Amino acid sequence: xxxxxxxxxxxxxxxxxxxxxxxxxxxxxxxxxxxxxxxxxxxxxxxxxxxxxxxxxxxxxxxxxxxxxxxxxxxxxxxxxxxxxxxxxxxxxxxxxxxxxxxxxxxxxxxxxxxxxxxxxxxxxxxxxxxxxxxxxxxxxxxxxxxxxxxxxxxxxxxxxxxxxxxxxxxxxxxxxxxxxxxxxxxxxxxxxxxxxxxxxxxxxxxxxxxxxxxxxxxxxxxxxxxxxxxxxxxxxxxxxxxxxxxxxxxxxxxxxxxxxxxxxxxxxxxxxxxxxxxxxxxxxxxxxxxxxxxxxxxxxxxxxxxxxxxxxxxxxxxxxxxxxxxxxxxxxxxxxxxxxxxxxxxxxxxxxxxxxxxxxxxxxxxxxxxxxxxxxxxxxxxxxxxxxxxxxxxxxxxxxxxxxxxxxxxxxxxxxxxxxxxxxxxxxxxxxxxxxxxxxxxxxxxxxxxxxxxxxxxxxxxxxxxxxxxxxxxxxxxxxxxxxxxxxxxxxxxxxxxxxxxxxxxxxxxxxxxxxxxxxxxxxxxxxxxxxxxxxxxxxxxxxxxxxxxxxxxxxxxxxxxxxxxxxxxxxxxxxxxxxxxxxxxxxxxxxxxxxxxxxxxxxxxxxxxxxxxxxxxxxxxxxxxxxxxxxxxxxx
Numbered sequence: 001x002x003x004x005x006x007x008x009x010x011x012x013x014x015x016x017x018x019x020x021x022x023x024x025x026x027x028x029x030x031x032x033x034x035x036x037x038x039x040x041x042x043x044x045x046x047x048x049x050x051x052x053x054x055x056x057x058x059x060x061x062x063x064x065x066x067x068x069x070x071x072x073x074x075x076x077x078x079x080x081x082x083x084x085x086x087x088x089x090x091x092x093x094x095x096x097x098x099x100x101x102x103x104x105x106x107x108x109x110x111x112x113x114x115x116x117x118x119x120x121x122x123x124x125x126x127x128x129x130x131x132x133x134x135x136x137x138x139x140x141x142x143x144x145x146x147x148x149x150x151x152x153x154x155x156x157x158x159x160x161x162x163x164x165x166x167x168x169x170x171x172x173x174x175x176x177x178x179x180x181x182x183x184x185x186x187x188x189x190x191x192x193x194x195x196x197x198x199x200x201x202x203x204x205x206x207x208x209x210x211x212x213x214x215x216x217x218x219x220x221x222x223x224x225x226x227x228x229x230x231x232x233x234x235x236x237x238x239x240x241x242x243x244x245x246x247x248x249x250x251x252x253x254x255x256x257x258x259x260x261x262x263x264x265x266x267x268x269x270x271x272x273x274x275x276x277x278x279x280x281x282x283x284x285x286x287x288x289x290x291x292x293x294x295x296x297x298x299x300x301x302x303x304x305x306x307x308x309x310x311x312x313x314x315x316x317x318x319x320x321x322x323x324x325x326x327x328x329x330x331x332x333x334x335x336x337x338x339x340x341x342x343x344x345x346x347x348x349x350x351x352x353x354x355x356x357x358x359x360x361x362x363x364x365x366x367x368x369x370x371x372x373x374x375x376x377x378x379x380x381x382x383x384x385x386x387x388x389x390x391x392x393x394x395x396x397x398x399x400x401x402x403x404x405x406x407x408x409x410x411x412x413x414x415x416x417x418x419x420x421x422x423x424x425x426x427x428x429x430x431x432x433x434x435x436x437x438x439x440x441x442x443x444x445x446x447x448x449x450x451x452x453x454x455x456x457x458x459x460x461x462x463x464x465x466x467x468x469x470x471x472x473x474x475x476x477x478x479x480x481x482x483x484x485x486x487x488x489x490x491x492x493x494x495x496x497x498x499x500x501x502x503x504x505x506x507x508x509x510x511x512x513x514x515x516x517x518x519x520x521x522x523x524x525x526x527x528x529x530x531x532x533x534x535x536x537x538x539x540x541x542x543x544x545x546x547x548x549x550x551x552x553x554x555x556x557x558x559x560x561x562x563x564x565x566x567x568x569x570x571x572x573x574x575x576x577x578x579x580x581x582x583x584x585x586x587x588x589x590x591x592x593x594x595x596x597x598x599x600x601x602x603x604x605x606x607x608x609x610x611x612x613x614x615x616x617x618x619x620x621x622x623x624x625x626x627x628x629x630x631x632x633x634x635x636x637x638x
Contacts, residue, residue: 006120007305010062011131011239012077014099014114017088018056024285025053026093029084033058036080047305054284054296055135057237058084063305068118081114115221117239127302128244130254130313134276136286137266137293139238140200141276142220145257147197149242149249150208150217151186156253164247172207173197174222180368180391183410185211201265210247211438214413218242255297255313261326267291271344274333277326280315292330373632377625380636381617386624389632397606400628405432408603408626415599418443420514423450424466425555427519429603431461434470444476448510451555451583452482453533480506489579511584516592518622520604521553522612533580538573548574552612554621557586563618589621599624610634
């Protein structure tokens with residue numbers, strides 16, 4: 001395996017037949033699964049693979065170089081479970097094929113019944129991994145231990161004393177009812193995170209990333225999201241994989257949360273609360289009242305994709321007290337019989353949340369996304385290579401700006417490579433975007449201003465100001481500030497800059513940056529930027545500009561409703577205004593947006609800007625759009 005080649009770890013599980021009832025897996029089923037996995041390894045389809053089980057769930061643990069959500073890997077798992085289902089039927093095992101909820105494979109097993117946890121990463125010098133498998137519970141069972149592993153310093157000392165972990169982690173949280181998701185950071189968003197994940201029947205943690213470099217640390221199955229035949233399928237028995245040591249929690253810190261057998265939903269018929277009991281492999285047979293819920297921990301050392309293990313981590317006698325406590329709690333809960341809190345509430349999945357708290361989280365989060373609207377916009381505007389539509393929850397303009405700005409920050413962190421040349425336009429949305437960037441996440445960026453127009457009434461929001469602000473986040477950044485000279489035309493500006501060869505070289509570079517970040521302006525009274533320039537230089541008001549046909553501006557170039565830049569010299573006032581715009585013009589943006597190797601990213605939202613965004617979409621001045629659901633819905637309406 002090459003030094004920088006990623007390995008993918010895929011853990012895919014299914015319940016395709018229990019022996020006896022729901023308590024364990026038949027040896028013949030495990031032998032057949034192991035045989036099929038070995039064949040896949042022998043023919044080099046997989047790098048390595050193993051088969052484990054917890055209760056009546058069979059887990060396929062596989063490594064490969066095919067990436068996450070790979071069709072061939074998922075189809076292999078699906079076909080393996082189909083063969084196991086046929087064997088289970090021949091042996092008349094209970095619930096044969098009960099997790100196979102679709103008639104035919106459709107490209108991905110997610111939403112088809114099996115549980116999936118996958119992660120791709122470059123192997124470190126030492127790559128210890130713990131894979132947890134649980135039976136008779138649901139994905140929300142992982143919320144408490146994952147928070148304690150990656151967010152609780154009383155559990156994980158490394159959060160306090162290990163500099164490689166001290167900045168914390170990001171948690172990706174899914175809403176299983178409304179198909180929404182959030183990314184919340186610890187420690188700063190800890191209280192907001194707990195608002196959600198404390199309701200573990202609705203909100204589940206799926207991924208955890210190290211903040212300093214976005215390296216994946218944990219992944220958990222969340223297949224309660226499967227929407228099949230018009231109904232939600234809340235399948236039990238989740239799996240998760242955790243990377244340990246060297247910037248992640250130590251193995252002992254990863255196991256420690258399970259010393260407390262916390263209450264989870266599941267147990268008998270999936271309808272009861274019970275303690276999650278950590279057990280060794282031999283005791284992973286939930287029998288009492290089909291329970292109580294069990295969890296096993298398989299420890300592996302990954303070596304060039306090979307699975308060295310497993311080590312049965314919960315076989316340690318130090319977990320005996322946790323097992324005793326789980327039995328005591330099980331006794332207590334069972335005495336309630338059919339009454340709550342042992343039995344789940346009738347409306348267990350129907351949560352309400354304090355609107356003000358939720359609005360606060362929506363404002364801060366770059367997520368949830370609206371993939372349906374993203375697809376519609378890409379269909380309407382095929383020149384866009386990426387669309388991100390976020391749902392801010394509120395129609396408040398400030399909340400929308402902050403939400404799309406946060407998504408813009410996440411997007412920039414995703415696409416920017418080491419030493420990338422980044423150009424910034426100006427405005428409040430981009431100001432918020434820069435504030436949301438994670439310090440030191442980008443490596444050696446070169447940052448340029450995209451506009452140099454002199455505007456006296458725009459402190460803190462000019463391109464130069466944002467360049468300086470962004471550069472403070474990255475110690476190895478190179479930031480270029482260009483003088484804002486009081487001239488009446490771009491030609492005059494360029495003549496003055498030409499007197500300084502070094503300055504001229506920097507000036508010419510702004511047209512050749514790799515990534516351009518743009519805001520889109522609309523006509524508004526007392527708006528800084530383009531409106532301030534029009535008012536300050538020529539005394540033009542928003543109403544007067546609208547009367548001339550201006551509906552938008554992008555990097556200080558006025559745009560009409562057809563999407564064309566208003567460079568018409570017949571209108572003397574507009575001609576005088578556009579001559580004053582110094583920087584990358586609209587036509588130049590259009591040229592660069594058409595290039596495959598350039599990212600020209602517009603971050604703009606709010607219903608007030610709908611027509612401005614529509615006009616700029618028509619003009620094809622960018623190839624990536626980040627906006628909000630309200631604008632996206634308006635843009636997709638005919």
